[in-house]
Structure formats: structure tokens, C-alpha cells
Amino acid sequence: MFDWKWDFVWEIMPRLLVATGNTLLAAGAGYAIAIVLGLVFALAQRGPSRLLAFVVRELVEFIRSTPLLLQVFFVFFVGPQFGIRLSPWTSGMIAIGLHYACYLSEVYRGGIESVPRGQWEASTALNMSTIQTYRRVIIPQAIPSSLTGMGNYLVGIFKDTPMLSVIGVAELVHTANAIGSEHYRFLEPLTLVGLIFLAISLPAAGLIRLLEGYVRRKLGM
Amino acid sequence: MTQSFDHPLEITGTPPPMVSFRNVCKAYGSLVVLDNLNLDINAGEMVSIIGPSGSGKTTVLRMLMTLEQINGGVIYVDGKPLTHMPKHGKLVPANQRHLRQRRVDIGMCFQHFNLFPHMTALENCMEGPVQVLGMRKPEARARCEELLEMVGMIDKKDQHPSRLSGGQQQRVAIARALAMRPKVMLFDEVTSALDPEVIGEVTEVIRKLVSEHNLTMLMVTHQMGFARDISDRVCFFYGGKIEEQGPPSQIFGNPERERTQQFLSAVREAI
Ligand SMILES: Nc1ncnc2c1ncn2[C@@H]1O[C@H](COP(=O)(O)OP(=O)(O)O)[C@@H](O)[C@H]1O
Ligand SMILES: [Mg+2]
Numbered sequence: 001m002f003d004w005k006w007d008f009v010w011e012i013m014p015r016l017l018v019a020t021g022n023t024l025l026a027a028g029a030g031y032a033i034a035i036v037l038g039l040v041f042a043l044a045q046r047g048p049s050r051l052l053a054f055v056v057r058e059l060v061e062f063i064r065s066t067p068l069l070l071q072v073f074f075v076f077f078v079g080p081q082f083g084i085r086l087s088p089w090t091s092g093m094i095a096i097g098l099h100y101a102c103y104l105s106e107v108y109r110g111g112i113e114s115v116p117r118g119q120w121e122a123s124t125a126l127n128m129s130t131i132q133t134y135r136r137v138i139i140p141q142a143i144p145s146s147l148t149g150m151g152n153y154l155v156g157i158f159k160d161t162p163m164l165s166v167i168g169v170a171e172l173v174h175t176a177n178a179i180g181s182e183h184y185r186f187l188e189p190l191t192l193v194g195l196i197f198l199a200i201s202l203p204a205a206g207l208i209r210l211l212e213g214y215v216r217r218k219l220g221m
Numbered sequence: 222m223t224q225s226f227d228h229p230l231e232i233t234g235t236p237p238p239m240v241s242f243r244n245v246c247k248a249y250g251s252l253v254v255l256d257n258l259n260l261d262i263n264a265g266e267m268v269s270i271i272g273p274s275g276s277g278k279t280t281v282l283r284m285l286m287t288l289e290q291i292n293g294g295v296i297y298v299d300g301k302p303l304t305h306m307p308k309h310g311k312l313v314p315a316n317q318r319h320l321r322q323r324r325v326d327i328g329m330c331f332q333h334f335n336l337f338p339h340m341t342a343l344e345n346c347m348e349g350p351v352q353v354l355g356m357r358k359p360e361a362r363a364r365c366e367e368l369l370e371m372v373g374m375i376d377k378k379d380q381h382p383s384r385l386s387g388g389q390q391q392r393v394a395i396a397r398a399l400a401m402r403p404k405v406m407l408f409d410e411v412t413s414a415l416d417p418e419v420i421g422e423v424t425e426v427i428r429k430l431v432s433e434h435n436l437t438m439l440m441v442t443h444q445m446g447f448a449r450d451i452s453d454r455v456c457f458f459y460g461g462k463i464e465e466q467g468p469p470s471q472i473f474g475n476p477e478r479e480r481t482q483q484f485l486s487a488v489r490e491a492i
Binding site for chain 2: 140
């Protein structure tokens with residue numbers, strides 16, 4: 001049988017719960033950055049400046065084709081060589097936010113392109129500006145078709161937060177690892193971390209489906 | 222294509238034509254769609270455009286709505302250039318700012334309605350007045366409810382387009398365009414996508430506009446009977462040019478050009 005120790009479980013639980021909070025915070029903050037920055041990237045690629053569109057396109061491609069772990073290291077360890085000294089948290093949020101912004105920008109682009117051309121023409125016929133057209137007509141219609149992708153990446157960013165453990169962000173895996181090294185016992189902390197991830201991911205996926213349906217109805221689709 | 226004509230900075234005349242196409246050219250790559258088009262439309266006039274598919278009818282309206290740029294010539298609205306703006310005593314292609322200033326005079330209804338699906342009928346109508354004209358909401362609502370009443374859609378004002386039939390959607394689209402108080406209204410085959418039994422409810426609205434409002438209208442249509450009834454003038458398009466134009470009695474009763482005759486007899490046979 002396993003050598004599972006319940007009293008050890010209760011002993012380490014408070015630390016793991018704090019770490020859960022950190023994981024959720026990292027995922028939430030990273031996602032908030034990604035959602036906004038992703039939209040900026042998507043719009044920049046469709047904007048009037050060819051040069052900007054090209055630069056952003058290449059940046060997005062570059063970030064999407066290199067590992068997140070490398071980007072995390074890069075921001076944290078290479079930054080200081082250029083005099084940019086950032087805390088683990090700040091570096092982590094920049095790296096993960098930027099990484100997921102690139103994925104989300106592709107989701108938005110797909111959503112925006114799925115809006116029929118006639119919607120642009122009707123907006124022009126009402127003499128709306130480009131910004132008004134995006135804000136009032138195009139983006140509200142791009143949201144429903146973007147929701148699935150956005151939801152998947154929310155769960156994705158949550159599961160990728162352990163990448164930040166390598167630069168010392170005290171999220172779940174980092175904490176479990178620390179507990180394990182202190183007590184020479186890894187079974188309980190790592191198992192618990194797995195269960196915590198599962199306990200959050202599964203309901204979150206369900207909630208996202210519900211939210212999708214709600215937003216679609218709300219927008220009259 | 223890049224023929225240079227000397228176009229005036231303004232069209233004078235009392236009153237000037239409401240719309241004036243002067244030597245307008247449009248091409249997609251090597252495909253010439255509008256070939257040196259000249260067309261004047263007077264204030265309050267109802268002009269119908271008929272012609273075979275691909276003859277450039279929709280393109281005429283799209284250019285006037287400034288949905289795309291023309292490749293040559295100038296379009297004037299109310300005597301002032303629309304597609305161009307004066308600079309150092311010459312006309313240069315219009316920038317976005319000029320287009321937004323001049324486009325207010327024109328409204329358009331599309332074959333596929335193009336209502337905003339995430340807004341109710343009333344919200345669709347209020348969008349332009351509130352967002353673009355900066356009108357206060359109560360005032361915009363009053364104006365739009367009046368218009369929805371006029372097109373017979375007031376009892377469906379809180380429905381989203383997906384809950385409306387094609388004819389109902391098109392009537393909302395007409396109200397939406399009118400809410401901007403345009404001087405010129407463009408209709409691009411507004412009944413072509415409709416089931417036969419609801420075509421009448423849309424043509425009735427257009428009839429009402431003709432008889433009760435002093436709008437200038439340009440209408441592309443395949444309904445020859447309707448065009449004959451309500452138009453002041455009919456233009457027959459062929460290959461990006463006006464092949465023949467005149468009062469409906471002439472075009473439908475006694476067309477001079479062979480292509481017009483052929484087109485009309487082909488249309489009659491199809492019925
Ligand atoms: N965006 C476009 N790109 C290329 N060709 C186009 C485009 N829009 C229209 N055309 C072509 O221009 C011609 C005229 O089109 P259109 O004005 O829509 O004709 P109509 O409304 O009389 O049927 C057609 O041959 C059509 O294929
Ligand atoms: Mg057409």
C-alpha cells in the first residue's frame with residue numbers, strides 16, 4: 001500500500017491553500033493582460049499602418065512558435081543584463097500575459113473575420129467611424145465566436161502557471177516542491193496539487209460553457 | 222482609366238443636381254465595371270436602375286455610398302464634391318474626414334438588409350442618431366419609433382432581427398437608414414432576397430416614401446412593374462454604361478435601343 005500520511009496532509013494544507021490563491025492570482029492577472037493586449041495585437045494587424053501590422057504579425061508568430069518557459073526565463077534573467085530588473089511576479093505576468101495575448105489575438109482575429117462584410121458596409125452607410133464600428137458592431141459580434149477559444153485559453157493559462165515556479169513565483173507547484181524538499185516527502189504535496197488543479201479546471205470548463213450560452217443569448221444570437 | 226478631366230470645385234445651377242456622376246470610372250484589376258459614367262439626379266427625383274446581372278448597377282450605388290473608392294471622375298452631392306475635396310484650388314481624393322462630413326447626406330438599404338443582429342429593431346434605428354449624430358436617447362427614440370410606425374414595425378420594435386421575417390427586417394433597415402435624415406436614399410435590390418408574398422410590404426413602404434417625402438432616390442430593381450409605377454426616370458445599364466434612359470413610359474413602352482428591347486423581352490419571358 002501507499003505510505004499516505006493524513007496528518008502530513010493537514011499540516012501542509014494551509015500552505016497549499018495560500019499557494020492556490022497565488023496560482024489563481026497569477027492566472028487571473030496574466031489572463032487580464034492577455035485579453036486586453038490580445039485585442040490590441042488583433043486590431044493592430046488590421047489597422048491602417050502596414051508597418052505596424054507587419055511588426056505585430058511577426059512578433060505574434062515568434063512568440064507563438066517559442067516555448068513559454070523560454071520566454072519566462074528570458075524576461076527574468078536576460079532583462080537585468082539590459083538594466084531591466086523585474087520581480088519574479090512582474091516578470092512572470094509579463095511573460096505569460098504576452099504569451100497568451102498572442103494566442104488570444106488569433107482567436108479575436110478569427111472572430112472579427114467571421115463578422116460578415118455587410119456589417120461593415122451597413123456601419124459605413126450609417127456614417128460610423130472605424131472605431132465606432134469596431135466597438136458597437138464588430139466586436140460584440142466577434143465575441144460569441146471567440147468565447148470557446150477564450151475559455152480554452154483561460155484553462156490553458158491556469159495550467160501553465162507552474163512555469164512561473166522556475167523563477168520563484170510561489171504558486172502551487174513551487175510550493176509543493178518546497179514542502180517536498182523540506183520534509184523529504186513528495187507524495188502528498190504533489191498529489192494534492194494535482195487534485196487542486198483538477199478541482200478548479202473541471203468546474204471552470206463547465207462554467208465557461210454556461211457563460212458562453214448566456215452571452216450568446218444576451219447578444220440575441 | 223486615369224483620364225484626367227477638369228472637374229469643377231462645385232457644381233453651380235439653381236438648384237444644382239442632388240447627385241452628379243462626372244466621368245466616373247471603376248475597375249477591379251483589368252475588369253472595367255463603370256465606364257466613364259455620367260449621370261445627374263435632381264432633388265426629389267426617383268431614378269430606377271435596371272439591367273442585366275453584372276452590368277454595374279450595384280457598383281453605382283456602392284460608389285455613391287463611398288463604400289469603395291472610384292478610379293476616375295468625381296461624384297458630387299448637392300453640388301459639392303463627395304469623392305474628392307478641394308485643395309489649393311484643385312480637387313484631390315477625399316480623406317476620411319471629408320467622407321464622414323459629406324456621407325451624412327446619403328443613406329442605403331441593402332439586398333440582405335445587414336441589420337445589426339445583436340440589437341433590437343429599435344436599437345438598430347437609434348444606433349446612427351445616437352452614436353454618429355450625437356442625439357440624446359429620448360429624442361432619438363421618439364424619432365425612431367415614429368419611423369418604425371411609418372414602416373409598420375412599431376409592435377416589433379423590441380425584437381432582434383433573427384426573430385423577424387425578411388420583409389420585416391428590410392422595413393426596419395429602411396427605418397434605420399431614414400433615421401439619419403439623408404437627402405438621398407439608395408436601394409439595392411431590396412426585395413430580391415424576399416419571399417414573393419412579403420415583397421409587397423416593402424414596396425408599399427417605398428411607395429409611401431415617394432409620395433410623402435421629398436427624398437431623392439436611386440433604386441436598383443428587378444421588379445419592372447414597380448419601377449414603371451414609381452420612377453420619374455429609368456436608366457438601363459449595360460456593360461458599365463447607361464445604354465438608354467428616359468421616363469418609364471419610354472423605356473418600358475417604346476425602348477429605342479436594341480439591347481433594352483432584348484433585356485425587357487427576356488425579363489418578360491421569365492415571368
Ligand atoms: N469586389 C469586387 N471584386 C472584383 N469584381 C467585382 C467586385 N465587385 C463587383 N465586381 C464585378 O463587377 C461587375 C459589376 O458588379 P455589380 O455592380 O455588382 O453588378 P450588378 O449589380 O449590375 O449585378 C461584375 O462583373 C462583378 O463580378
Ligand atoms: Mg447587384
